[in-house]
Amino acid sequence: QVQLVESGGGSVQAGGSLRLSCAASGRTSSYSMAWFRQAPGKEREFVAGISRSGSSTVYADAVKARFTISRDNAKNTVYLQMNSLKPEDTAVYSCAADQGIIVPIYAGPYDYWGQGTQVTVSS
Numbered sequence: 001q002v003q004l005v006e007s008g009g010g011s012v013q014a015g016g017s018l019r020l021s022c023a024a025s026g027r028t029s030s031y032s033m034a035w036f037r038q039a040p041g042k043e044r045e046f047v048a049g050i051s052r053s054g055s056s057t058v059y060a061d062a063v064k065a066r067f068t069i070s071r072d073n074a075k076n077t078v079y080l081q082m083n084s085l086k087p088e089d090t091a092v093y094s095c096a097a098d099q100g101i102i103v104p105i106y107a108g109p110y111d112y113w114g115q116g117t118q119v120t121v122s123s
Helices: none
Strands: 004-007 010-013 018-024 032-038 045-050 057-059 067-072 077-082 091-098 117-122
Touching: 004 091, 018 032, 018 091, 018 117, 032 067, 032 077, 045 067, 045 077, 057 067, 077 091
Parallel strands: 010 117
Antiparallel strands: 004 018, 018 077, 032 045, 032 091, 045 057, 067 077, 091 117
8 A cells, every 4th residue: 555645836937837746654665656647627648658767758748748757765755856947737637556667647547646736837
């Protein structure tokens, strides 16, 4: 059983930056990790994912070149650095963990989820 707790959300103006953190109760090195987001009235969508070792990352087209996912397995923590934020990035951001080797880009395979942290970007 892994418990995930997100932090770092908040309100920023367009063009600003935020860094989200996802702290795990267990060893994150055993899991592929990802960030998802869900805006009001919309379905949850994949944002970014990272392999167990951190050697492989994958991003949604909407965030490529603006967001960076990273991990520190010694601290059991995964990060999402978000730069050049846009109003359309406003959502609840959640981290997720999957025991598979390949990073899924869909929510279904993920075994554990955090509660989420709100990110609001104003124009």
